[in-house]
Amino acid sequence: MQGNPLLLVTVLLPFAAAPLAYGAGRRGWKASVAVLTLVCALSLAMLALLFAGALRDAGVASAGAGETAVLSLSAGFSLDGVCGFTLALRADGFRALYALLAAFLWLMTSIFSFDYFRHEDNVPRYACFTLMTLGAALGVLLSDTLWTTFLFFEVLSLASYPWVAQSETRPALRAAETYLYIAVIGGLSMLMGLFLLPGNLPNAPLDALPALAGEASGAALWLPCALLLVGFGAKAGAFPLHVWLPKAHPVAPAPASALLSGMLTKTGVFGVLVLTAKLMLHRADWGALLFWVGVVTMLTGALLALLSNDLKRVLASSSLSQIGMILMGAGLCALLGEENGTAVWATVGHMVNHSVLKLLLFLCAGTVTMNAHAVDLDSARGFGRNKPLLHIAFLSGLLGISGAPLFNGYASKSLLHEALLEQLDLLHYRGLATGPFEVAEGLFLLAGGLTLAYMLKLYVCLFWQLNPTRQAEYDKKRSYLSPAGRSALLVCALLPLLIGLLPDVFISGAGRLSQAFLNSVNLRPVRYFSAVNLMGTTKSFVIGVAVYGALVRPLLSRRTANGFHEYPDRKPAWLDLEDSVYRPLLSALVFAGGVISRALERSTDALITLLRRAVLHRRAERPSVPGGNRFVYAVGALMDTFVRALNYTLWRKRPVQPNFVYALAAGNEEMSRQSRRLTRSVSFSLLMFCLGLFLVLAYLLVFS
Structure with a gap:
């Protein structure tokens, strides 16, 4: 202080x-x-x-x-x-x-x-x-x-x-x-x-402002002023x-x-x-x-x-x-x-x-x-x-x-x-x-x-x-102010x-x-x-x-x-800028702001929908098959294509639902499952051992 x-x-x-x-x-x-x-x-x-x-x-x-x-x-x-x-x-x-x-x-x-x-x-x-x-x-x-x-x-x-x-x-x-x-x-x-x-x-004293403002460019002062x-x-x-x-x-x-x-x-x-x-x-x-x-x-x-x-x-x-x-x-x-x-x-x-x-x-x-x-x-x-x-x-x-x-x-x-x-x-x-x-x-x-x-x-x-109705009333008001007033x-x-x-x-x-x-000079x-x-x-x-x-x-x-x-x-009425310009303008701005805000809010969903239908379009998934391999899938797809061609031509009246990919895959999977059960048994192992022994003995008898 x-x-x-x-x-x-x-x-x-x-x-x-x-x-x-x-x-x-x-x-x-x-x-x-x-x-x-x-x-x-x-x-x-x-x-x-x-x-x-x-x-x-x-x-x-x-x-x-x-x-x-x-x-x-x-x-x-x-x-x-x-x-x-x-x-x-x-x-x-x-x-x-x-x-x-x-x-x-x-x-x-x-x-x-x-x-x-x-x-x-x-x-x-x-x-x-x-x-x-x-x-x-x-x-x-x-x-x-x-x-x-x-x-x-x-x-x-x-x-x-x-x-x-x-x-x-x-x-x-x-x-x-x-x-x-x-x-x-x-x-x-x-x-x-x-x-x-x-x-x-x-925050500078007012008397110091002219010197400080002189150091700043005019463009830097115009907007704030x-x-x-x-x-x-x-x-x-x-x-x-x-x-x-x-x-x-x-x-x-x-x-x-x-x-x-x-x-x-x-x-x-x-x-x-x-x-x-x-x-x-x-x-x-x-x-x-x-x-x-x-x-x-x-x-x-x-x-x-x-x-x-x-x-x-x-x-x-x-x-x-x-x-x-x-x-x-x-x-x-x-x-x-x-x-x-x-x-x-x-x-x-x-x-x-x-x-x-x-x-x-x-x-x-x-x-x-x-x-x-x-x-x-x-x-x-x-x-x-x-x-x-x-x-x-x-x-x-x-x-x-x-x-x-x-x-x-x-x-x-x-x-x-x-x-x-x-x-x-x-x-x-x-x-x-x-x-x-x-x-x-x-x-x-x-x-x-x-x-x-x-x-x-x-x-x-x-x-x-003269007042047409109240003049007598006004003329009687002699003490219209107190002494202080x-x-x-x-x-x-x-x-x-x-x-x-x-x-x-x-x-x-x-x-x-x-x-x-006010930074002025003395006047004559x-x-x-x-x-x-x-x-x-x-x-x-x-x-x-x-x-x-x-x-x-x-x-x-x-x-x-x-x-x-x-x-x-x-x-x-037009001289009253508040009622003729400012309040209508502010009301219009509020309405326009609401419209713009509503449009922006809805545009987010619209943009996402558009992207999902365009660059982010979800490609059709390949049907999942229960098993098989590439060969089985390729054969099944080929057979399905062949059936679709027949459906458009010879079988138009009685089309057949193409389902070979699933059928062959399921058959292949079943064969694989049964094959695994067979190959994992003891009898199959003994059979393979005997077959191998037979082939070795036959080779020795023929080529010795």
Whole structure:
């Protein structure tokens, strides 16, 4: 055991407290939530101490222009012999920052849980597994070897499963089943990838991976890294393994949805960044793969969100779209090579912003669903009217995720757009085709516009339109949140504005802290509110307003006879890859596997039968005869052949059964037996003696 044990305590404390939270449920569900909140607060305090101490040790001084930023924070811990490998943890800039953010998200959702679980069942179970998931998430984010990452990553997948299945309804259990299937497939893929990594790469410190990976050939790294990408990408929600995400959020409790979207997906992104910055450093082919997967994921999520009529499903699909943007940034980190500072800042900044925004938006959604007891837009319509705090909080999240200036999403999206423009300039400088990336730029602006369109759909539905049947009931709900819940919602609502007003402090600061881990260079000061960045945001907003006015209002909603708007589910069945592709494909594979197995099982008998009839054909046995010799057998066979010839000719009407071989053999045997009896007698011996004596005497008389 070496290093700072506080790191190990920080990771293991939630695991140790999980049974206590479950046991506290005997005193009531509030006791379980109280233990959950207390442990989350302690974890946040310990991570703040680790982060502050590491910052103090490093001096938090950015490197000069063009030099590598040395901000590797010193807190580390290692323990040998865990599952045969080294359990290694480290709290450098990026990892300490995101672990701190994770603890903050857990604390805010645990405070909100006092309101949300007031009328829910199985709260102690939720608190228990939420703490276990916190420990696993911290283990992933603070891991310093790939084996450590994998260990906590698998614990994370299993511990978060009860979140999705919490309500135990049929849709919840089916969504949890899908989540677990994807997690298991991803975990097995990761394990195979670790086995295929050359040398000691899985057990080496992450900071040593670039040098060790440089000694291996690119071909030796591509397959294992691709397998690892499947596992990390599945957790991040990358296309085409995104199917769990839009289905898990609507059925999970709102605090769990906030953590699933805001942090669990980021553990997958963390793994993608480790692969990009440590094993496939500055590999353009790897960057291109990530970039275009991100583009497809971004568009898929935006389209699903636009067509859905479920409040939490829209937010879940929105997470899918924003994850696609983050993956685009990760791809640009590799494509831009050593000059990837803008892409690194953009990727980390959008990760932080998305975590904060989805925390806020899912708390708003939880406020709606726990009071309206509905998640579809038609039932929840009008709930937010005359509720200023909820209105301001949701509007803050809308402006942040849409990239409005002065809110946090604007800064990170502007950096992503700027990094994409840098890639276009680099391709133009090298004389390469820029067409595909020009299309990608247009799709990026389109996705930003679609984000505004579907968020406007939610905003107008919840806060401006009237509910035809329940509006009076909603207007009476003035105490829809407790003071603690209001405080958590208010803190989360202020963060997008605070980060947006001070992007040099938060976005640039997060970028500088992450440079050492992501092997980037120090970036010049960014002009966040330049004309170019404002123009890009303006284009997206124009697209968003146009899509809302031309598509959402007339086509994705409909006016009823009494003048109210309804929001039917316009999502086509083919967009659900699980039901339209994966489950039918798996069923077909199971059927095909059964057919193949049955055919192989039967082919063994068929092959043996064929061989017995061909090369292993059993020749007709010669009839066994009771005795005789070759001469007798030959004479008998000749006589039998002669009789068969007569049977086919002269004796056709009255054929004779040929049996001379047996008859002659039997006669010969009988003669031999009788001969042996005769020759073995005394009289025969005397007779032979007399005959011999007679012949001798006759010879002497004649020839003497």
